[in-house]
Amino acid sequence: MKTRQDIAGFLLRITLATGFLSAVASRLNLWGAQSSGWKNFVQYTADVNSFLPASWAPVIAVLSTTAELIIGILLLVGFQIRKTTLSASVLTLLFAIAMSISFGCKEPLDYSVLVFSAGAFLLSTCSHYPWSLEQLLHYHHLKFNIMSTSINNYIVKTEQKEWQPLIEKGIHYEGIFVKSLKFDPEQNRSTTILLKFEPGASYPYHNHPAGEELFILEGDAVIAGGNLKKGDYLYTPPSFKHSVTSENGCIILFIVPEEVEIL
Structure with a gap:
């Protein structure tokens, strides 16, 4: 049972990471002909945030893409996972709210944005994160402490x-x-x-x-x-x-x- 849960948590982390990174890659034309492109993304950002001034769209597009890139990389390598997944959950929830205001509640349901947000929140509640940089650093920290003579490393x-x-x-x-x-x-x-x-x-x-x-x-x-x-x-x-x-x-x-x- 424990191994299955570890595998499930690992797969959820990798799936969330690739979802964020794939979206960023599409905006930067890294998917070739299948890419959405930056101009289309800025226009989509304006449509999603139709309740805000259209002039804000480029800034929101840059900020959201930067956030998604950072979240994707941190999740992929497995560092600061709990904080990162909470940030991912909030970011996608805000996206879902904006979509609902501009297009109606059907849009975020069709694109599973709320599922993405809930999955990120669920991952943030895990007690540990196997097969991650976070676990590796913790393990090496423990090995260092075993060899250390400073009492502060045991407090x-x-x-x-x-x-x-x-x-x-x-x-x-x-x-x-x-x-x-x-x-x-x-x-x-x-x-x-x-x-x-x-x-x-x-x-x-x-x-x-x-x-x-x-x-x-x-x-x-x-x-x-x-x-x-x-x-x-x-x-x-x-x-x-x-x-x-x-x-x-x-x-x-x-x-x-x-x-x-x-x-």
Whole structure:
């Protein structure tokens, strides 16, 4: 399942990248006789943005083409993927809105612009991006840190990291957010994490093949019927099964040697 999701994310990234780059190539006559050409694109830009002064069309055409070129290249090589896909989602959504205003809602539906925008947004929610420059740089950074003698290379400034929605195997767990503290390149997953549960959030019944350790940093949680509060520590042995719920919300430090199995 994990391999299939990695392949799906990779194909979505490459498809989005080639879509942007192909459009730019067509405007610059790189597709030969099949190219739309720059003059036609400027005219199309004026038509799409008919609610704006026609004199703005050349500027909008240059700005949008530049943005699409940068987005396409970054997605193709796989760098700053989350920020790039969010930018791509917003850009194509604005395009769809402009098309709807000028031509009616049928036009963006026919050209699948909203699908493009939604696909880019979906890719931005992925927890990791395999077969990318981003992953390669992260892996080499970890290898450098292993050889480093500076303690600063082992410190994780958690306050500088953003909470990310918890998404595992394509499932988005509502109300649960994660910060990665230690990433294992061999397993391609984080083994030490912070999880933040919003009030009422819950993680489903699951198994820990290699056990786990956790420490309650804030709030309280219920695990296998046990009430844990701030300052409590819990070790669960291998193959221990339980769920996690938090009525009032909490932040928990988890050490999970192997990936959990949802039951």
